[in-house]
Amino acid sequence: MGVQFNEPGWLLLLIPAAVLLYRAYRSDYRLSGFRKKLAFGLRTVIILLLILAISGLHGFTVLQDKQVVYVADRSDSMGDAARLQQWIGESMKTKGEKDRIAVVSTGLEGAVEQKLSAQGSGTSLNASVAESFTGLESGLQLASYLFEGKGDARIVLLSDGEENVGSMASMGRLLKDRGIAVDVLPVPGQDIQDVSVEELKLPDKLYQGEAFSMEVLLNSTYNASGELRIYEDSREIGRQRIEVSKGENRYAVQGLAKSPGLHRYRAEIFMDGDTSSANNAAADFTRVDGPPRVLIVEGEEGSSGNIKAALDSGMIAVEVIPPELLPLEAAKYAAYDSIIFNNVSGSRVGGRQMEMIEQSVRSFGTGFMMVGGEDSFGMGGYFKTPIEKALPVSMELEGKREIPSLGLILVIDRSGSMSGAKMELVKESAMRTVELLRAKDTVGVVAFDDRPWWVVEPRELGDKKEVLEAIQGIQSSGGTNIYPAVADALEQMLDITTQRRHLILMTDGQSALGSNYSELTDQMVAEKITMSSVAVGMDSDQVLLQSLAEAAKGRYYFVEDETTLPAIFSREAVLLAKSYIVDKPFIPAVQNAGDWGPLFAEGVPGLLGYVATTPKSTAQVVLSSPEPDPILARWQYGSGRTVAWSSDLSGKWSKAWVSWPKFADTLTELVKWTFPQFEASPYEVSTEAAGSRVNLQITTDGSSAPEKLSAMITGEEGQEQQVELVQEAPGRYTGQLDISKPGAFLLSLSDDSGETPVQAAAGTGFVVPYSPEYKISTGVGAEALQQLAELTGGRVLKWEEPAAVFDREAVSRQVLHDWSYPLLAAALLLWVADIAVRRLALPWAAIGAWLARPLRRQPAAAAEAGRDAGLGRLAARKARAASFYGGSRSGGMKPPGPAAEPARSDAGSEGRGGSAAAPGVPAQRRDAPLREPAPAGAKPAGQGGAKPAGQGGVPPAEQGGTSMDRLLQAKSRTRRK
Structure with missing residues (x-):
């Protein structure tokens, strides 16, 4: 254990601080005795703590333990992670008591399995990582953040080295600069039978009726036979039997451009003995010109x-x-x-x-x-x-024509089965319906599970915002019981006096109890109230809901796609307004x-x-x-x-x-x-997949190249990304976008040079193939791992020697302990104590004596020997006190003489240092105990000694006077000095 200072130069402040404290102590006349010493001591400690804090006082502990972070490659090319987990567990058993370990899994990005700790004899690899990519750089970077302090830090990387995202070599150079070594454990690749479609190439542009050739590149780890199928969009247009040999195989497939437009072609293989299907297809786009x-x-x-x-x-x-x-x-x-x-x-x-x-x-x-x-x-x-x-x-139709007033109550199922996206769509549907209504319309919303719950009591719409907020707060829970909710809604609807009255019932389940719905529907018909029903999903009671809608003169909807719910609710609200x-x-x-x-x-x-x-x-x-x-x-x-x-x-x-x-x-x-207005695109688009990123490169004639160009990318599911392109040279633009999974993407270019973006070219498409994780291995991973170990000063470990991870001498390191906050907290507490000492009126002398009492205690033998001396001193003090007060009961002292005029003190007399006696008041005053003891041989007043003032005696000021008189005399003497 030791201490060190980050900014030792600030310790020079101790010199001026000592001088200032000394002068302050000498010149401070407001405090005295123990109180002054205590205040001065507190102030000294506060200043010392502050100087230590700003000088960066740290404690440190010297340790000689090892810090090891395991980085396990969990990508799909590694196969089962159980063998990695077993090897890590075996190596952990050989660690020292103080050695600390952490575990990181990596796929596309790294994830922490276990933070740095001395605990653990094994760990499970179950963190969620994207296993379709190998990002060793991300895993190494995350591992480097887990180390504490400087010392014996080492990373153990378990991988096949076949990275396809990032660069572990560039990360290795950073680790070397930080003094972190990387030990590598090469994991042998899986020996499997695999045939992959590496590439499909088509012409960028075709004319309707034009014959063309598609080039298919296959790669195989064994000799095999199978079938190659070609698809246009999602329609199969041809298949042929092929034979493949180990290594690369190229095939040309003939096609015919039959229909105009942008088309996606896909090549897919079905090979005998192929054990991996993730790499069995590839695709490409082409545009066919022809009739619209x-x-x-x-x-x-x-x-x-x-x-x-x-x-x-x-x-x-x-x-x-x-x-x-x-x-x-x-x-x-x-x-x-x-x-x-x-x-x-x-x-x-x-x-x-x-x-x-x-x-x-x-x-x-x-x-x-x-x-x-x-x-x-x-x-x-x-x-x-x-x-x-x-x-x-x-x-x-706001402000267009008179539309009949409407009373609408929404009866919404909020049972547990409606949780998640389904509940959000239902709330959106109800909110759209409310937004379609007018201020004079009446609306109510009742949600039900086992029992009905009124979200919005029936009311004239007025302020839509309040109703929309109430609908937004609906939460799903409980079971399903339809009848009480419909009955309650009908009862409330009977009190509504609009021109048209309608109920919308929506549920995805079946009612828990059977009930007599015919009474409700008969009452609806009699009161000219209609009801439509919406059945969501196959689990709903479709027979009941359809019969309710027909009996109540409404419409029945069966919904498999919940995204159509908003349109159904909106349609129901509009259908009631026939003036549309x-x-x-x-x-x-x-x-x-x-x-x-x-x-x-x-x-x-x-x-x-x-x-x-x-x-x-x-x-x-x-x-x-x-x-x-x-x-x-x-x-x-x-x-x-x-x-x-x-x-x-x-x-x-x-x-x-x-x-x-x-x-x-x-x-x-x-x-x-309405047809597209732009001609053939003057831009050539090329893409290159790099892990989860796609690098775009767009080229055009430099003379007509816009200053700013952006690309709108749309995926197969409709998700959009806008990419700002960088102009690297006249007519050449580049950009990057992140792709979570492979597929076909549409690309549209926009000229952003002006105030309003303008479409720059006809839409085109590109395909991001399957992840390079599933490509057949090139076998260079082991060499890359060895180069990483040599670069960082690490070692190449072996599968049969897991104990080698800790089989080395540990390098000592210092673990710093920051004391800044404790020092500042102590200074703050002592500052409060300093204020209390200076401002609070307490018996500080008694407190000081009480605190010093343990220091003055004598041994028991010495105390026994000095007991008689102490009693003698006490008797002497008692005698002096009795003499000062004019006698005592035991000393035979006589009572004082005739009563003197009581002394009267005012501002004038205090200024002269004397006092005056008031008639009728004895000379002996309440402050008499503060008088000094009479000199030896003096007699009390009235017995041959000095007489009181007014009786021929010496004035009190000349006799020493009262304690107040003596205080004023001392003050005057101090001023004269």
Whole structure:
């Protein structure tokens, strides 16, 4: 144990501090005796503690233990981690009592299994790491942070050395500078039969009908036979039987570009004896130029005949699907030039598909058109959805027309099965419904588990914010009991006096108890109250919920995709307001046709109805109704264009339109306007995967290169990343993005040189292949580990010698103990004590004597011998006191003489140092005990001695006077000096 100072120069302050303390002690006349010494001692210690604190006083302990951190490579190429765990446990058994160990696991990044500690004879490797990558640099860096102080620090790395993220060599140089050695234990690779698809290459651009060749590169650890299959998007287009030999194998596969658009091709192998399937596929993108292609999504089967016939006449390729078949991969939407929703209800379109369509329009220039009908726009539940965000119209009708007042109660299941994302979607659905309502509407929300709980008692909406906050606070718990909640909601609804009254029941379970629901539904019908039901998932009581909706004159919904819940709730709220549908004949008015003017120059046919919407502020309204509501509106949304046609095209409301001779040409022009507007991309995009990162490189003609360029990356599941590209040279840009897992990605370039970003090129795609972790090993890992050990001064360990980890001499090290906080805390406490000594009026002399008493105690024998002397001194003091007070009962002292006038003291007399007697008061005053003892041989007053003042005696001031008189005389003498 020792001490040291970080800033010893500050100790020179002790010299001036000693001088100042000495002078302060000599010049301080306010305190005296023990009190002065105590205050001075406290002040001295405080200053000493502060000087020690600022000089960086530290204690240190010299230790000669070993600090070892194990870094275990837990990537998939290592196989079972049990053998690593066993070896670490065996080596720990040989450590010294004071040796300390820690354990780190590493995959893509490091994770601490055990902090540095002297405890442990073994450890489990169960920390969560991304095993699809080998990031040894991250594991070594984390291990270096676990060491304490400077001394015998060493890392033991257990790995095959096949890193694919970071650089352990660069980390080794940093560890060498810090004096940390790295011992390595090379782990032999697994000897398995494996065939991998290393690469698939296609031309970047093709023309429709062009034959092309795909090049497939395979790598194998053994001779094998199997099958190679080729897919275009998700459709298999060919397969062939192949033979592979050990090493690299190249194959050329012929293909034909049949349909235009951006396509993803995938090569996949199925080989006999292959033990690893993670590396059996590779993919690539290509763009096929040709006639435009449009996807029609129809809400009612066969209702898109008029649209399809019109587009066919314009040589536009058309594909018709129901909404349930919308793709779940973002890359597939890029294959279409435009997408048309023909009277599609939002309850049939998942939230994920809506987001992908919106992204495809905004980022990749895909066109979008919505065609009206009874299940479209607001009637389809698109309020506050990504689709509404992309359209030039909104679904709200604020300030438009008188809508019947509505009373709505939401009956929501909040049982334990509704926890997590499902509960959040239900709350979002309820909140969207409330936002659609008006201030005069009445709303209530009751959540139920085993019993109902009113989240919002039925009330006129008024302040929506308070209701929305209450809904946001719903938490899931308990079981499911539907009947009490519906009965309670109906009872409350009977007190509501709106023009329309409606209940929405939503649950994902079955009621715990059977009840008589027919009484409730009969009462609803009698009171003109309707109820719709929503069954979520296969576990819900679909029969009960459907029967309740039918009996209560409502609608029944079965939901497998919970993301459609917001659209269902919104649709229910809108359906109750029948004024959203305007079903009276009219002729649309041409308002702002722009370049579409020639289409309507000779007039337009009439319509029988439409769905009312509200145009957005920057939208262009081409045709409008007398209300006025937009019938045909368009706008630019991001990189794409969108069109809203609020009437139908099936003939129900638009009979005159679909029979109009110019209908086919007009509709074709509307759809063509939505097509992507940019030509072939002048940019060449190349990618390189480096572990979990992808390095982008974009090149173009330097003469037309923008100053700022950014890339929007969209993954297969719709997640987006924006990458700011750095211009390294004219026409050459680079950037990096993090990829959590392999897959196909769409890339859109944006020119950010101006105030508003501009689409720079047509959208393209790239593929991040499977992790290099699954590539067939090159066998250079052991050599890399040996170089790391040599660089840091470590050793190459052996599997059969786990005890070698601790088989070495330990280097002594110092462990510092920071004393700054204890010193400052002690100074603060003593400072409080110093204030108390200087400010509090306590019997400090008595306290000092009491504290010093143990120091003055004598041995028992000496105390016995001096007992008689002490009694004698006590008797003498008693006699002097009796003489001073004029006698004692035992000493035969006579009482004092005739009473004297009592002394009177005022400011004047004190100033002269004397005192005056007051008539009628004895001369002996209450302060008499403070008088000095009479000199030897003197007689008490009245017995031949000095007489009191006023009786011929000497004045009290001349006799010594009272204690106050003596104090004033001493003060005067001090001043004269």
